[in-house]
Amino acid sequence: QVQLQESGPGLVKPSQTLSLTCTVSGGSITNNFHYWGWIRHSPGKGLEWMGRISYSGLTYYKPSLESRTSISRDTSRNQFTLQLSSVTPEDTAVYYCAGRRTAGRLIRGYDYWGQGAQVTVVS
DSSP: OHHHHHHHHEEETTTTTTTEEEEEESSSSSSSTTTEEEEETTTTTTTEEEEEEESOOOOOOOTTTTTTTEEEEETTTTTEEEEEEEEOOGOOEEEEEEEEEEEEOOOGOOOOEOOOOOEEEEO
16 A cells, blocks of 8 residues: 655745655556656645655646746655745645656646645744
8 A cells, every 4th residue: 555654844934945855665666657746635625735756757847937937856765855945924834745546737636645735834
């Protein structure tokens, strides 16, 4: 059974970089045709897909966030990481890492989910 767990600071100051790591167990992030993404949920905005990294290491980001977002991976640790730069209070949200067995951006297509990590941007 594939399980995901987010980790990282819960508080970030404005203009700094938010960094979260997702540790995957029960399966490899390099398994063929698996895709690993970051999705956030904030009050009033609903779920927002941010980007993903593929089993081969290719990345794809939501265009409106692309200039501030970077997703990388450490295959030796079976982890992938989100970095979001120049954060503002509007980036306050619960951040989820998730995995899926098919390509695509639809949030409902994700098969595996972490429990979520609250990140608050506050000075």
